[in-house]
Amino acid sequence: MLAGPLTHHSRLRPGSGWRSTANSLACLRSVGLITVLLGVWQVASAHQKVQLLPSPLAVARGIGELAQHGLLVKYVVASLFRVTWGFLGAAILAVPFGLALGWYKRPGMALNPLIQILRPISPLAWIPISILWFGVGDMAAIFLIFLASFLPLTVTAMNAVGNVLPVHIHAARNFGLRQDQLLCRVLFPAVAPQLIVGLRITLGIAWLVVVAAEMIAVNSGLGFLIVDSRNAGNRYDLVVAGMVLIGAIGLLLDIGMRSFERVRSVRWGYSED
């Protein structure tokens, strides 16, 4: 393992998942590692004196139980529903807004400080306000997700415009494109790769927030499952089951978004190293 760090694996970027050709061996090794970890977990939980953590088997049984009662699907759908609406709403508004702020210098300069101050405010800090405006329920959760997604997407779009190569804008003007043609045929394709990455990362953030929003403001969904299982009977197997489901769905969402990055007309934007 001490032989040359990057001999023949230079194409394998951490996080790129399952794309390298030497993959089957790596696959096996990962499965092996996960199995070992699960095994350690199982043994540790069987031998613990104080009940710190349920065993993997208990968690698996918990998931089965949820499926049996129809709650699995119900909760997953509820969480996904809120994320979708909040995220899409934010995307539809934030992307054009951010592109405009990036393109027109003065409005961008004007609003930037405001954005920088609003950004570090955790979406959860908005919970009292959102409950005040929307009451406890779906809308409050969707609003929180919207809030959590809006500013990051705006900033991503602004930065993406800033990274467009000036030569491309000059070339477009040279060929006689009008402003609207320029925006459609040059600006938009040029920002697409960065936008897609930004969308993927923000979706991940939205998924984190939905869990938190559900823990506090609604009574369905995976976040609610976690809080409720603990409050109504210390069912930690269900708590961990909820966590596992959250992780799994978050991962699936991420993989789904990554597939957009493979479309040929945006692939150019992702460097191969």
Added chain:
Amino acid sequence: MASIISSPISQKLAKASAAPQKRIARTKLRAEGVSMVFDQDNNRVAVLDMVDLEVSEGEFVCILGPSGCGKSTFLNIIAGFLSPTSGQVRIDEETVRGPDPRRIFVFQERGVFPWLTVEGNIGFGLFKLAKAQRAERIAHYVKLVGLQGFEKTYPQELSGGMKQRLEVARALAVNPDVLFLDEPFGALDSITRLTMRSELLRIWEAERKTIVFVTHDIDESIQLADRVIVMSARPARIQRIVNIDMGHPRDISSRRYLELRDGIFEQIGLAHKV
């Protein structure tokens, strides 16, 4: 413009100036008293100083000078991307106010659009044409620059030389009157550069556009141009205009070529031995 100093340099180069002009073509481009001063963080930097230039139609002109001397700035001004601090530029007796599809700029590198295929790039400026016409034009220029078979390829899969050819094809496809090239072969290795120069000349002879070509490579300028405009360092002025009185193809080991080369070497003040 050309100053008459009695010396071996001017003798070598004067031979060229004395040769009769082959074609009496009309003036295509006229730059008068172009000066450019940049205001960078409260620092006024004079980049160009009273540059005058006339280019005839169908002529191939090279602007030669060391890096950073302002020749790219000059090219951007006559192409309409920058406004000069003083002076004006006229193309076809019309003052230049901005970029125009009749005069296409070929950029240093990375100018091709990475999200479009070869076909997409070449067809980029052809949005006013009907579909059939556009396809025909694209096919013609793909062939002209030698990119057959790569029509559906994306630029990231092309070599540097191919990307440059693609950019030239894209520029030519809209049938401009004038082409501006800003050190287009700078990013290529010297072997590919030789090939690309022949390609460019071949295309020029086929289409006879007016070309203004900026370079820092002395050999390149003599190999390509009808006239070489030698510029001084910043603030750039025209030091000398040299007529290259050789026909194409030019023998780069001929005596005349070496004379011209020597002359420009000395004009710029470079030693002959390394």
Added chain:
Amino acid sequence: MNSMRQLGNWEKYFWPLLAACMFLLAWHVLVKWSDTKIFPSPISVERGMAELMYKGVFSQYIVDSLRRVATGYLAAAILAVPSGLLLGCYPSAASVVDPVIQVVRPISPIAWIPVAIVWFGVGDRTATFLIFLASLFPIAVASMNGAHNVPSIYRRAGRNFGLSPAKLIVKVVFPAALPQIIIGLRIALGIAWLVVVAAEMIAVDSGLGYLVIDSRNSGKRYDLVVAAMVLIGLTGLGLDTAFRRMEKLKSVRWGFQK
């Protein structure tokens, strides 16, 4: 990008100020116009902030939040940077560990709260643990990518000069990867700040997050709620700005230039 006109220096300050004033004005007008009894106007928020400062709560709570962030974040950095570097240098190890990271990463730190409460009880340690968790992954991944992206010419030069693998990582890979690591650290700090507020809303009883929830629960003091939010925003911005200053240090500035 759009206008070719040069921007005056004064405009850097003028436009943001104008936007801020318009924003505050619009807020004030909306509050007055909707005749709401609860939602605060900018003036009452400002008075709320003065009140907090007067009570000493201001400094106390900010210090609490910052302290938790500092502990959890530093612990995460100390663990994540070396691990990330190692994983980045040995891709075979990375390819094994990576799927595990991919599965655990999307689990919101918030989801860990019940487990954390079981392990650490309600209080400081839970919050610190959550911050630790939340910061761990961004820093580790940034270090991994940073190490991975170090150009092989640097490594070869290091080996050419006879450096052992350990020295190579410390003297070549780490400095070369530092710009990317710093970006990861900055992002992780932003996340840590978000998480501390969340953790304080649920699992502890001091700090800015707690202030947000408490002001509402004990008396519907929405002016204090918004005041706390503004403080959160300003402190978070301050942390981010301080970090960006670090990016200007000469020994890393090379990594941020185009």
